[in-house]
Amino acid sequence: MAQAAEASRFSLQKDRMLRAAALCFNQKGFSGTSLKDVASHLGLTDAALYYYVKNKEELVYLCYLRAAELGREALDEALEAEGSAFDKVRRYLRLHSRFMVGPPGPVAIMSEIPSLRPEHRAEILSLSREHSARFERLLRDGIADGSIVHCDVRMTGNAIMGALNWIPKWHHGDMAVAEHVKDSFPDILSRGLKVEAD
Amino acid sequence: MAQAAEASRFSLQKDRMLRAAALCFNQKGFSGTSLKDVASHLGLTDAALYYYVKNKEELVYLCYLRAAELGREALDEALEAEGSAFDKVRRYLRLHSRFMVGPPGPVAIMSEIPSLRPEHRAEILSLSREHSARFERLLRDGIADGSIVHCDVRMTGNAIMGALNWIPKWHHGDMAVAEHVKDSFPDILSRGLKVEAD
DNA sequence: CAATAATTTTAATCTTCATTAAAATAATGC
């Protein structure tokens, strides 16, 4: 957490680097992108990246850390909102969708966990599990307060996260599509949770 | 289509190879898996794979072709079933979930489209688009016959495909979890589509 | 069993890429 919070204090250049890296990783995967790819997005040489980062692995690690931070913030913000648990879920979906389609955006989440070094992998998985647990707790609250349909919170959480994580695949840089995704996903994903007012 | 249909006629060994390849690609991505990785699953040398396939790219291509074939079959079978469009969607979700968690399974869908050579990429994307179109048509039918909630069929299709495609990430070889996923996803994903009988 | 075809291996080759060290350039504070 402490580390994630610090991510925002990176230098401007380092920030640009992480965005470029996330972009590449999303498009071509970890092993598929060379440091040259990332560097050329910044008008730099591959070797220059080593000024900011110890090695390639650390680059993905920082991307994940950033993604975890954004996810956590979205959930934090959603939980603070007024209303039923269902309303909070909806708010979270809106916030999450928004940063998933975000412009050259901060960082989108990719599926490169296996590429991480064991310690980093453990840390990221732990952050991810914590996030899931918080979300599942929210779902349970909703079932309790009657605003969310009775369901298997673990699996429902997985389904929703899956749909969200896949978002970067739908809009291939097309911002019009991205906007549309951002606007419609929250509805679609939450409709199945809503307890119909009879 | 003709090619996809032929996939079933591969030699036993070639079949095993494709399964092993799909497994590896799912775990470590295209560039992340070496031919050695795939070969060692079969007790072979990396060079031996070249007997079955022209190069590494063709390996992913064939995996995708297989996946497309399975997806199509699931949809075919679902469409033949009795009942409302909603029932057909549910049936499709069940079939699709099943093969997504399938044992060392035929092939699970990965996100390595960018790794394909242009011609192959075009072919696979076209198959994928065709599949989406058929699914969206089914959703529209459901809206028309009143069994499915009014919704943006494009985005709803994307959300559902995203959730399905992410399935291999949830169960890490753990078959108990896999079974559970298979059993609960259809419910979860279809609940949001159902028109409540009042 | 001999002959032919099917598989797999060994042993190169060649390219791509991460990584490093040393040198060059730009920025900044004094």
Add this chain to the structure above:
DNA sequence: GCATTATTTTAATGAAGATTAAAATTATTG
């Protein structure tokens, strides 16, 4: 302007891994 610090480049190095060709092995069949 000078000294120091920050940033980037050039030029190696080394390893990993795809690919190939030729040789060895195994299976099939007449």
